[in-house]
Amino acid sequence: MDKGWGVVIVAAGRGTRMGTTESKQFLLLQDKPVFIHTLEVFAALDEISEIVLVTGAADVERCLDWVKEYRLESRVRVIPGGKERQHSVQEGLKALQTDWVLVHDGVRPFVDRKQITGCMEAAMSGGAAVLAVPVKDTIKQVNAEGIVTATPDRSSLWSIQTPQAFRLSSLLLAYESAARDGFLGTDDAMLAERQGMSVQVVEGSYTNIKLTTPEDLEYAAFLLGGEK
Numbered sequence: 001m002d003k004g005w006g007v008v009i010v011a012a013g014r015g016t017r018m019g020t021t022e023s024k025q026f027l028l029l030q031d032k033p034v035f036i037h038t039l040e041v042f043a044a045l046d047e048i049s050e051i052v053l054v055t056g057a058a059d060v061e062r063c064l065d066w067v068k069e070y071r072l073e074s075r076v077r078v079i080p081g082g083k084e085r086q087h088s089v090q091e092g093l094k095a096l097q098t099d100w101v102l103v104h105d106g107v108r109p110f111v112d113r114k115q116i117t118g119c120m121e122a123a124m125s126g127g128a129a130v131l132a133v134p135v136k137d138t139i140k141q142v143n144a145e146g147i148v149t150a151t152p153d154r155s156s157l158w159s160i161q162t163p164q165a166f167r168l169s170s171l172l173l174a175y176e177s178a179a180r181d182g183f184l185g186t187d188d189a190m191l192a193e194r195q196g197m198s199v200q201v202v203e204g205s206y207t208n209i210k211l212t213t214p215e216d217l218e219y220a221a222f223l224l225g226g227e228k
């Protein structure tokens with residue numbers, strides 16, 4: 001029997017580039033922590049049977065409190081993560097019992113149902129899928145002296161987002177292999193790619209932003225149609 005879909009939502013980072021005292025996943029948007037906005041989108045999908053939130057060891061208790069406050073305790077488990085995003089994702093993967101997994105950044109609260117199910121469907125037909133948008137700017141490769149060394153053809157460049165969707169057993173093997181080889185990637189698909197897996201790109205939305213730097217908070221408040 002197919003054991004369905006789980007999701008790992010990672011929220012164990014320190015938010016260095018955001019520069020706030022409070023980690024960005026816990027900042028309030030319309031009085032609600034960013035990661036709760038994210039959890040609510042996934043918790044509303046009946047297709048998802050397990051949700052694991054990965055956070056810093058010191059934040060597990062307060063996350064559990066928030067999860068209860070927003071009545072998500074029947075849907076969401078909270079576990080401690082690791083030093084890098086990759087370590088946090090791996091902890092989350094080990095906690096799941098499903099056949100399929102979505103990995104999503106806790107600080108991407110504007111993802112929607114259509115984007116998530118689009119990714120799930122593409123993964124079930126091809127094995128792995130990521131949400132992405134075509135790059136809008138011209139991209140240049142620049143050397144250490146600030147000199148342009150190349151202008152890659154923009155038509156083949158995509159800006160990669162989450163969720164990223166995989167068969168759980170395949171992604172676990174990819175994570176174990178990366179850990180053995182000391183390979184650190186910036187997204188989950190990179191680890192699957194180095195195992196030779198084909199990853200389908202699913203066109204998402206430019207509003208599925210990751211809250212990374214301070215101006216992202218202003219845009220997030222605008223997207224929610226209210227104040228920060």
Ligand SMILES: Nc1ccn([C@@H]2O[C@H](COP(=O)(O)OP(=O)(O)OP(=O)(O)O)[C@@H](O)[C@H]2O)c(=O)n1
Binds near residue numbers: 084085210
């Ligand atoms: N050890 C880590 C590092 C990151 N993340 C999560 O991975 C997502 C995307 O990472 P990023 O935007 O880089 O978050 P931070 O690592 O917090 O930010 P920074 O790199 O600016 O410190 C975030 O939801 C973050 O909480 C995580 O779970 N565990």
Ligand SMILES: C[C@](O)(CO)[C@H](O)COP(=O)(O)O
Binds near residue numbers: 085105186188210
């Ligand atoms: C996974 C990711 O969100 C895809 O865009 C991104 O690669 C995370 O990278 P970061 O270095 O943690 O910002």
